Amino acid sequence: MTNFTKESGNPFALIPLFIFIFTFLGAGILLNDFYAFPSPVAVLVGIVAAFILFKNSTEDKVDTLIAGCGDSKIITMCLIYLFAGAFAVVSKAMGGVDAVVNLGINTIDVAYFPLGIFLIASFLSTATGTSVGAIVAIGPIAISLADKSGASMPLIAGALLGGSMLGDNLSMISDTTIAATQSLGCDLKDKFKINLFIALPAAIVTILIFFYLGFNSDVISVDIAKSDYSLWAILPYVLVIILAVVGVNVFYTLLLGTIIAGFIGFYNDSFTVMEFTQKIYEGFTSMTDIFLLSMFTGGLAAMVDKAGGITWVLNQIKKRIKSKKSAQTGIGVLVGFANLAIANNTVSIVITGPIAKEINDEYGLSAKKSATILDIFSCVIQGILPYGAQILLILNYANGKLNFIDILSNAWYHLFLLVFTLIAIYAAFWDKLAYRFLKV
DSSP: OOOOOTTTOOGGGGHHHHHHHHHHHHHHHHHTOTTTSOHHHHHHHHHHHHHHHOOSOHHHHHHHHHHHHTOHHHHHHHHHHHHHHHHHHHHHHTTHHHHHHHHHHHHOOGGGHHHHHHHHHHHHHHHHSOHHHHHHHHHHHHHHHHHHHOOOHHHHHHHHHHHHHHHHHHOTTOHHHHHHHHHHTOOHHHHHHHHHHHHHHHHHHHHHHHHHHHHTOOOOOOOOOOOOOOGGGGHHHHHHHHHHHHTOOHHHHHHHHHHHHHHHHHHTTSOOHHHHHHHHHHHHHHTHHHHHHHHHHHHHHHHHHHTTHHHHHHHHHHTTOOSHHHHHHHHHHHHHHHHHHHSOHHHHHHHHHHHHHHHHHHTTOOHHHHHHHHHHHHHHHHHHOTTSHHHHHHHHHHTTSOOHHHHHTTOHHHHHHHHHHHHHHHOHHHHHHHHHHHOO
């Protein structure tokens, strides 16, 4: 490969990373499914390319790969994924997801379906850490209610999308939050506070719009089949959110939430002790993809970094950065473009995280704010991609009664989240307010 100085970096060192991205992207386009080709296999293709293209010895490349895969931040990230997976599966098995959905549906007035769907999706995705899971749980019910009542299906679809992405971005156990905080080296609770200070105003404005539209709506009154639910089944979700917010270690939080969910499951005969252990393991295995992806990407990033690829990218970004504000914007744009290419917000954060960390440290930025920006931009882009999993799921449930523009034109939360994020970056008063109220 062409020689470059250590200071200037080496653009050709990025080739293995691009091979990974184009393998994943190309397979998604070819198969018309961006989740058909396993992402860990795609990054493995990039690792093989790095071994072929980079000049240093095989032993050196192996050592670099292993060091990257075993980086303490990568391992911490992977362990949190496992604990989050166990909590999510056990909580769902004991009826937590059904309880949240049934509680919401049983108490929604027909005129306020969009508002209700937004609130249910927000809570469920925040509690479970997954937008896709929230859409899968609520989507069929939401579309059916819109169809029967005459309520605006595009509006309900936009509410479902917005609420699900709110939790995906904000949740303490979301893989995007875990990846962003571990990449930037900040505490989950601090990132949550900063994130909430941006997301809450966006959510409030969205709620007010849905309330106004509901107050002035003209829909058919329909009878909704009431389903039984237990408030106890919601307790583990509430507990995890509260413990995470007050600053309890994430491992203790998820472990306690899983145990409480287990006891509730025993009490309501959802599973036996042996089945409980199997659910925990099922939760572990449900995180296999993101576990391997994070580990392999850490190894690939280390190889690319040692060959000068990260240094070259940073030098290119620095040429365009004139201030701390533009540095923060650069982090958002960087992960946004990665998400456009990959259609997976978690993968985008894992890939761009090391570069975001370098920018953060170089310009003396707040790590918790940079992690928030990294997470928000990836979620905003993911939520408006016509080939993203979230929109594709909603379109599938609508069965031809919606199109992409219908959903996008009603994705109010995404719009306001982006607006308030830009205010947080460029408005001089925002940091002062954040420090005054959050003390972070």
